[in-house]
Amino acid sequence: MDIERNQSLTLMNTHFSISTPMPLLPSQVEVGAMHCRPAKPLPQDLKAWVTGAGSAGVVYFSLGSTASGMSIPSQYRQIFLEVFRRLPQRVLWKYEGELEGMSDNVRISRWLPQQDLLAHCNVKVFISHGGLLSLQESIFHATPLLILPIYGDQFRNGMFVDGSDVGRTLMWKELTVDRIVEALTDIITNPKYQKNVARLSATLRDQLTTPQERAVFWTEYVIRHRGAVQLRCPAADHSWVEFLLLDVMGLLLLGLLLLLFFTRRILRAISTKIFDGYPKQKTA
Numbered sequence: 001m002d003i004e005r006n007q008s009l010t011l012m013n014t015h016f017s018i019s020t021p022m023p024l025l026p027s028q029v030e031v032g033a034m035h036c037r038p039a040k041p042l043p044q045d046l047k048a049w050v051t052g053a054g055s056a057g058v059v060y061f062s063l064g065s066t067a068s069g070m071s072i073p074s075q076y077r078q079i080f081l082e083v084f085r086r087l088p089q090r091v092l093w094k095y096e097g098e099l100e101g102m103s104d105n106v107r108i109s110r111w112l113p114q115q116d117l118l119a120h121c122n123v124k125v126f127i128s129h130g131g132l133l134s135l136q137e138s139i140f141h142a143t144p145l146l147i148l149p150i151y152g153d154q155f156r157n158g159m160f161v162d163g164s165d166v167g168r169t170l171m172w173k174e175l176t177v178d179r180i181v182e183a184l185t186d187i188i189t190n191p192k193y194q195k196n197v198a199r200l201s202a203t204l205r206d207q208l209t210t211p212q213e214r215a216v217f218w219t220e221y222v223i224r225h226r227g228a229v230q231l232r233c234p235a236a237d238h239s240w241v242e243f244l245l246l247d248v249m250g251l252l253l254l255g256l257l258l259l260l261f262f263t264r265r266i267l268r269a270i271s272t273k274i275f276d277g278y279p280k281q282k283t284a
Contacts, residue, residue, distance in 0.1 A: 005236050008222045008229075011215055013132065017203040018139055018160070027231040029218050033204060034211035035133060036140040039119030049107060050122050053090040057124035059184065060117050060143075062094035064131045067150055069095035069108075076175060081106075083180045089124060089188070092117065118143045124188045130154035130161070130169070139166065142201035144193040146183055148172060166197040 008027065015032030016022075024030070042050065050058050061080070063069060072080075077099075084091040085103040093099075095108035102108070114134070117123050118141035128134045130147040135157050138145050145167030147158040158169035168183045187193050209217075222228045235243055 008227045008231065009218055011218075015204060015211075018136065018200060025231070025233050027228075027233070029214055031211035031215045033136040033140050034215060036137055037115060039116045039141065040113070042113065042116050042120065046113075046117075049090070050092070050117070050120055053122055056088045056090070057122050057188065058117075058120075059084070059087065059089045059091045059125050059127065060112075060114075060123050061091060061127040062112065062114060062134070063129040063148070063150070064134055066131070067129055069093060069099075070097045076172070079175055079177055079180065082177045083184070086177070086181055087184065092123075115141060125167070125184060127184075130157040132157060135161070136204075139197060139200050140204055142194070142198045144187050144197050146170065146180075146187060148175075164196060164200060165192055166200060167193055 010028045011031045012024075012028055013032050013034070014030050016030070018032065041047070061069075063072070078101075080093075081099075081101050081103070084093075084106050087105065089105070091106045092112065093106060093108045094110075094112050096110050099108055115137050118126060118138055123143055125146055126134075126138045126143050127146045127148065128138065130145075130149045131154060135145070145161050147154070147161050147167060147169040149155045149158045149169065149171070161167045162169050167187055170179060170183055222231075241247055
């Protein structure tokens with residue numbers, strides 16, 4: 001709790017163009033896509049393989065560093081192998097082991113230069129788990145996505161991809177050969193996905209300063225000004241009771257209860273006075 005209250009600066013891996021716009025404090029600085037960079041040339045053999053796909057292009061498949069290709073259950077591996085067998089595109093699959101049953105259009109590798117591949121014009125779609133860094137890289141380099149979320153924020157990222165029309169999202173429990181083939185074909189052949197991801201890429205890249213420059217400047221600013229207390233919000237020093245205004249709401253509730261109490265007493269006194277003025281009927 002003390003660390004949370006005493007922090008001088010928060011570098012946020014967000015950017016309003018690819019997340020929900022929100023009001024920020026001076027101590028909260030957006031540096032989303034800070035790791036994204038211009039493309040470097042592909043290794044010669046990989047470049048020849050990618051460009052050799054011709055106009056059909058390449059499908060790039062990677063589940064990131066936390067979910068290896070070998071961790072995919074065997075039934076899903078067989079589904080993907082059949083999907084790739086049906087595609088006219090070449091498929092580049094980040095896979096860490098040996099894989100039997102591959103068709104001739106599939107190439108596997110333990111490691112691949114992801115950003116350099118995503119920036120290549122012949123890579124038509126990125127099949128991803130939907131991790132935030134992979135999402136940022138794909139949008140930065142203007143490559144449509146097919147999201148297969150596994151856990152955490154990947155489901156929210158998949159919803160963003162669907163809502164922005166920069167790709168499609170499929171759930172693992174619903175995966176079939178036909179569904180994946182249909183989704184990939186739609187993403188590759190429908191120009192709206194490429195158009196929308198290119199538009200988002202332009203808004204993400206169009207910044208007055210780079211995320212790296214902002215991160216460096218504000219970090220050095222805090223150091224120069226010995227913690228930069230002028231950036232801190234006074235609410236950070238409040239207790240949770242004060243922050244949520246529970247004391248204010250409690251006082252208002254008490255005032256309301258007192259008002260109801262005295263109103264009831266007054267109405268009862270008035271009604272008693274009125275009825276006491278009527279003559280009482282005698283009973284036999």
